[in-house]
Amino acid sequence: MVDQSIAGPAKAMTSASEGDRSARARIVILLLCLGLVIAALLSLTSGASDASALNVIRDGLFGAMPGDAALSARDSLIVYDIRLPRVILGMLVGAALAVSGAVMQGLFRNPLADPGLVGVSAGSSLGAVAVIVLGGTMLAPLTAPLGTLALPLAAFCGGLATTLVLYQVATRQGRTSVATMLLAGIALAALAMALTGILIFMADDRQLRDLTFWQLGSLGGATWAKIASVGPVIMLALVAMPFLARGLNALALGEATAGHLGIPVQRLKYTAIIGVSAAVGASVAVSGGIGFVGIVVPHLLRLAIGPDNRYLLPASALLGASLLLVADAVARTIVAPAELPIGIVTAISGAPFFLWILLRKRGVVDL
Amino acid sequence: MIETRDVSVAIAGKRIVSGVDFDARPGEVAAIVGPNGSGKTTFLKALSGELAYTGRVALNGRDLSALKPVEIAVQRAVLPQATTLSFPFTVREVVKLGLVGGRSGVLPGEDARLPERALARVDLDGFAGRFYQELSGGEQQRVQLARVLCQVWAPLLDGRPRYLFLDEPVSSLDIKHQLIIMNIARDFARRGGGVVAILHDLNLTAMYADRIFVMHRGRLAATGSPREVLSDDLIEKVFDCRLKVGVLPAGNVPFVLPQSATSVC
Numbered sequence: 001m002v003d004q005s006i007a008g009p010a011k012a013m014t015s016a017s018e019g020d021r022s023a024r025a026r027i028v029i030l031l032l033c034l035g036l037v038i039a040a041l042l043s044l045t046s047g048a049s050d051a052s053a054l055n056v057i058r059d060g061l062f063g064a065m066p067g068d069a070a071l072s073a074r075d076s077l078i079v080y081d082i083r084l085p086r087v088i089l090g091m092l093v094g095a096a097l098a099v100s101g102a103v104m105q106g107l108f109r110n111p112l113a114d115p116g117l118v119g120v121s122a123g124s125s126l127g128a129v130a131v132i133v134l135g136g137t138m139l140a141p142l143t144a145p146l147g148t149l150a151l152p153l154a155a156f157c158g159g160l161a162t163t164l165v166l167y168q169v170a171t172r173q174g175r176t177s178v179a180t181m182l183l184a185g186i187a188l189a190a191l192a193m194a195l196t197g198i199l200i201f202m203a204d205d206r207q208l209r210d211l212t213f214w215q216l217g218s219l220g221g222a223t224w225a226k227i228a229s230v231g232p233v234i235m236l237a238l239v240a241m242p243f244l245a246r247g248l249n250a251l252a253l254g255e256a257t258a259g260h261l262g263i264p265v266q267r268l269k270y271t272a273i274i275g276v277s278a279a280v281g282a283s284v285a286v287s288g289g290i291g292f293v294g295i296v297v298p299h300l301l302r303l304a305i306g307p308d309n310r311y312l313l314p315a316s317a318l319l320g321a322s323l324l325l326v327a328d329a330v331a332r333t334i335v336a337p338a339e340l341p342i343g344i345v346t347a348i349s350g351a352p353f354f355l356w357i358l359l360r361k362r363g364v365v366d367l
Numbered sequence: 368m369i370e371t372r373d374v375s376v377a378i379a380g381k382r383i384v385s386g387v388d389f390d391a392r393p394g395e396v397a398a399i400v401g402p403n404g405s406g407k408t409t410f411l412k413a414l415s416g417e418l419a420y421t422g423r424v425a426l427n428g429r430d431l432s433a434l435k436p437v438e439i440a441v442q443r444a445v446l447p448q449a450t451t452l453s454f455p456f457t458v459r460e461v462v463k464l465g466l467v468g469g470r471s472g473v474l475p476g477e478d479a480r481l482p483e484r485a486l487a488r489v490d491l492d493g494f495a496g497r498f499y500q501e502l503s504g505g506e507q508q509r510v511q512l513a514r515v516l517c518q519v520w521a522p523l524l525d526g527r528p529r530y531l532f533l534d535e536p537v538s539s540l541d542i543k544h545q546l547i548i549m550n551i552a553r554d555f556a557r558r559g560g561g562v563v564a565i566l567h568d569l570n571l572t573a574m575y576a577d578r579i580f581v582m583h584r585g586r587l588a589a590t591g592s593p594r595e596v597l598s599d600d601l602i603e604k605v606f607d608c609r610l611k612v613g614v615l616p617a618g619n620v621p622f623v624l625p626q627s628a629t630s631v632c
Contacts, residue, residue, distance in 0.1 A: 018496035019459030019482075109453035250467050252453050256417050261518065262440025262468040307454035 025311035028304055032318035039325040043087045044079060046329055086222035090328050091321035093219070093287045096234045096279035098320020099241055101294020102312050106248035107272045108181055114295040115280040118166055118185030120159045122192035124284035125215065127158025133199045133207055148229040156281030162188050163273045217290040217343020219328050230282040237279035238317060244272055245309035252307065290343045292350020293320050299357055368392055369414065369530060369561065374422035376413045383409040385585045393528030396552055396562040398572045401582035402606050407565045408448070408534055410582065414563065415445045415532050427527050440468045443530040444518035450511050452499050458510050459495035462486060465517030472521025481520060485513035490547055504539045512536060512548060522560025531555055533564040537571065546628055549575045573597055574626050581605055
């Protein structure tokens, strides 16, 4: 027999926070921070060369230990100029893709929205390929004054145009039809890919090889210069998007109800679209088509901490960054010394996961 | 005070509401009744700032079209007919969304417990941890009402009345919960707020409404107290159905009226 005097207050205590998952969300976010640090360290220490990042970091912090072989200049170069930019770029791109996925899902009120699936990435690709192929010739007057910003800017414009068209087509009176959204996404992606195809047809052999690897998705070309050109854009989008969290939460009740709650819905929608386009555009510009991060990460997190965007968005950034580092480590080591495009790794693991979500949530698609 | 003058609403070129002069006063439950398709919901959507209208709507003396969404949200909360959720929120998380605007009107620090209090008001004690999508239609409707109550918990804020707009708040509820919800509405009005409710049950309307607005084909057909408005002629004209007010069924046919409730449900 349970002692009521003990069972009573204990029950009252659990019911006080019942249905409130914010405490659990905070713990998960803390664990994700830890996970990201570990993923980053692993990523710095692994690779085709045996250069140990731990030595480099230790030397950097404390100076070479007496009796310890001083770090070779070669190792230092590998870690600082090859692996570190790659790790930072991987974190930026992973965070950008995952947060963009979560924001799009909130915006479209649907857990299946993803920049890659609905054609936003294809639109960004078109913009980026246009600059790569035509940047030296037809578009030179436009790209020359922009310098390294031309590529991310073009990718942003491509993504923005696709998202705006998609939203206009798929949303009527505040209701987004899932079927229309996915089908419109297919059509837009097909159109963007056809136009990209024309550009590839015009490309010379050297551009062709670059484009092929870039389209499959890779962090291989990470340099400090690239980080300098897209890093600020992605950081700005990442910092801005959590401010949308409360609005996106209200939007889960429908556009009309969000408006009743005092959310400026139109402004919210356009801020979200611009933020997603900027983050996806910048990511595509430097790393090509890396798919499924935006759908897998928020979905896993919703299972763990629920759909509250105040926690979901930062948690998505952290888990997206970690997952992309892990995927990149796999891509770099699995066929070493050669390197698999990271887009293949994320697609091979992400596509079956997407099918699994579909199986579990067929009702969501049958709207 | 909410006042409308000559409000008309057209959707896709078709006129749904024509020239409605309406007012909702603090301290009163104003009921809007009328047959299906008579423009009740459309009118309420214009009133809540959701649909474009012509004419004039004043909310506590200020023109509705000049107010920002957040300023309107402080003064009124809206319960729609039904709300579907796109993500698996718990009941508590849904109710807490009512606090997004941050002007519930309770003392600082009491907001944290407000979802539980609101759930207790709508007879959903202990439902906080359940998933919204797993509840029945009637339970979901009461969760939404709890959310709406959180938004304007205090019927008066800074000395100004606040309003509840309820679109068929009891349509999917059993008789006990119909009474509970209507008691909440009446209590909100007694404490200085205003209530605008679209209702279909004429007996409940007669029991709870201070004033009735009868809509018919997009226009206001009658306005007044239940005693003034509910007449045989009006009901026949508006509902296209011959009915007698205040006539009991013959012989041993059982009937149950909400007015007969003795316990405070």
